[in-house]
Amino acid sequence: MVRLSLENRSLRMEKPGPVTYPNGATLKYSCNAGFMLRGPSEITCNMEKWTSPPACIDATCGDPPAVANAEIIDHRDRRYWPAERVQCQCHEGFESHGPNDVTCINKEWSQPPTCEDMMCGPPPALTNGQILGYRNQKYLPGERVRYRCQQGLSLIGSQTVTCQKKKWSESPECREAGGKCGPPPRIDNGDIVSFPLKQYVLNSTVDYKCKSLHILEGPQSVRCDSGQWTDPPVCLEPCTITPEDMERNKIQLRRPYEKKFYVLSGVFVQFVCRWGYKLDPTSSGLRVQCLEGSLVYPKCKHRNK
Structure with a gap:
């Protein structure tokens, strides 16, 4: 018979038994919260001696890994338990690739996401036209810029271009039109209520409507004025x-x-x-x-x- 002595406070017996044990008896160990086993989980009484017990090593994690162009949500200066998760959020204008959180696994953090820059550079120049408003060096996804042609030229295509994942949407052209206008400008999240024509005479008007849950801001219609359409409305997103x-x-x-x-x-x-x-x-x-x-x-x- 042999007496068991348990000195490592991070170890615990799953089913404590008597003070002494016969040869051949086995005991199973588990670690306290925040620790993990190193070595066999069981010990055996053999010739009045116990086999070597396992060790419990610290399995908690320190600070979550820093992610470029992102921030850790609800970060606290403390140790993190195994299997505990922390969320990452990319900065505005960046897109996440991979899981949006990291997990503490055996003292190490899982692979963090990467945040890819989705912003656009300066919009393309327009021959015989110009960009209205101030020109920035960087534009967030979804931002728009508007063009206008020189007097006497018609703008063919959308009056606006939109930044979409590092690229600008198709830009318009400025062409001779003799006072007539080409197709009315396209707008995001909206459309004209009538069938589009290839050409419109002076002072023609076209009405717009927005998609469901979007609010129309600005004039509901545009007018053909000396080869160019007046400014279209904007459909505000919900x-x-x-x-x-x-x-x-x-x-x-x-x-x-x-x-x-x-x-x-x-x-x-x-x-x-x-x-x-x-x-x-x-x-x-x-x-x-x-x-x-x-x-x-x-x-x-x-x-x-």
């Missing part, structure tokens, strides 16, 4: 509120029975912090406005931090 974004920021709608996952541009949305959380001092207020498809979520943090 905002999409997702459960994932609310969970990430520890917030919920003020009236949780509402399923307001689409919000029209210009409309205010009221959030509240989830139970056990309070508004982060660095965050905006809990009442935010949808502006052309963009909504800045408020952020709440744990009350004990």
